Amino acid sequence: MMGYWQQWLRLLVGLVMVISLFDMLLPEHDLKKLAKHVLGLVIMLALLQPLLAIIYGDWETLWGTILPTVPEIDVDWQAAGNAVFTAGFQPMKRVVSSNANQQIEQLLRRHSLIKDARVAVSIADTGEVIGVHAEIVPFFAADLSPSEWQNLQEDVIKIIADYLQISERLIFVNIT
């Protein structure tokens, strides 16, 4: 595109310079007026060139085939936004998980047979509980019968499942 215009500009500037030089060198004579007229016509013809190209629709020569290039914009914004959101969500998830752990631990410690409890709630990025792991330390562990162990385990699972309103299958209890 620029090639055509540069060529035209060069032609115009060259013509004006040469014609000005001729104008200076021509002696004062009646014919000088005619010469000026002819030289003026030559400049006009040079000026007309791009105009004629526009009229006759020679766009290829005038503008070429250059088109603006837009960078790749086919982006999955949902995924891109989620990636940043999820990254920022991790500290919050840890806080939420820690709060939930403490609340469940306090709840479990109210049980007459439980001396201490350690709970770890696993939470998905969507906020759903995907698993709970509970470590239970009972009072008088050595004195507990196998059925009492079984009952205690079931109680813990029920307490957690009721509190979090989740399926019992997601809860793993370890009594030590």
Place this chain on the structure above:
Amino acid sequence: MRTIILVFVMLFSCHKLVLATSNDMDILQSTIREQLIALDLDQLTDFVERVDPDYREYIPELNWQTIVGQQQGKFNILTLLQSFVVRLFKEVIVNAKLMRQLLVIALLSAFFRQLDIAIETKGLINIAFMVCFLVVVFVGLQSFRSAIAIAYASLDDMVSFMYTLLPIMATLLASVGGISSAAIFHPILMAVVSGIAFLIRTVLFPLLNINAVVGLVSHLSADFPLSKLSGLLKHLSTMLLSFVFTIFLGVLAVRGAIAPVADGVALRAAKFLTSNIVPVIGSMFANAVEVVVGGSLLIKNTIGVFGMILIFFLVGLPIVKIWAIVLIYRIVAALIEPLCDPRIGNAVSSLAGALTLIMVSLATVALMFFLSITILVGFGNLAALMR
């Protein structure tokens, strides 16, 4: 204008809102830190290297301290203006050689003019004057070319910066829930930026270049003036610039409030579902969503401000450099007017006029990019407000 004020009010209000207790700040800081790691802003901060070292201190650092307001930037408009004025004079002094060259040639042409009046053989004197004029044209065009190269470099820097900034801003917009805003306006703004760059780079700047050359040549011969052609080219240039700016403003005007409202409603629905369907932890999660969105909003606004400041510096210094050359042309034209042939003064003035137009078009492009960033910042804030 109202939108810009609204955006700035939101920027500062959001900034103040988070200045709560230290514990809250710790959570917010860790959220922001994690998001910054996920975003990877290295490509964006690399652009600071393209700013003159003297002005880098004014650009805020993109870290969590800046975002939560623990680290204040050194951006002071008064000292900045002062340093720009000092820089302008320094540039004028640096370009004094150009002034010297133009003045010497102009004085020589004035001498020939006096000879022309004194002696009768005018042909030779006219040729000598023409040679002087051509030397002025040559010297003028050399400096014009260096000035336009500065303008091209500045435009390229701004465009590549926008290409880096817009996807990051759109990602952050999506992360605060503005997925439909990001999906609609990111391609539009990208197309607008590349369209503006294309028109300015391949049509407007060459047109102004031709205008400068024709403007110079039009003063060569009094019998074959090309001043009307020069005027036509100038008219076309200003028309094109106005057209581009009008189209740009049109795009901004039709951006509509539909997308932010849809985003806000979607965000609200997500919060409602989380707090009501997921038991116990759900309500905690719904509140956590607020904190994370707030963190993303702060990052987005800070990156927006960073982008605006960087655009200002990417365009400000080249404009000062071009302005220094324009000042030199104007000073030379004023100095030689009483002494020389008016054609030389007019030629130098026409160069100054063409360079002023280049300066104006560069500033207009920067303003358009500035507004694009403001729009993206505003969208996120609206979506967040809607929730």
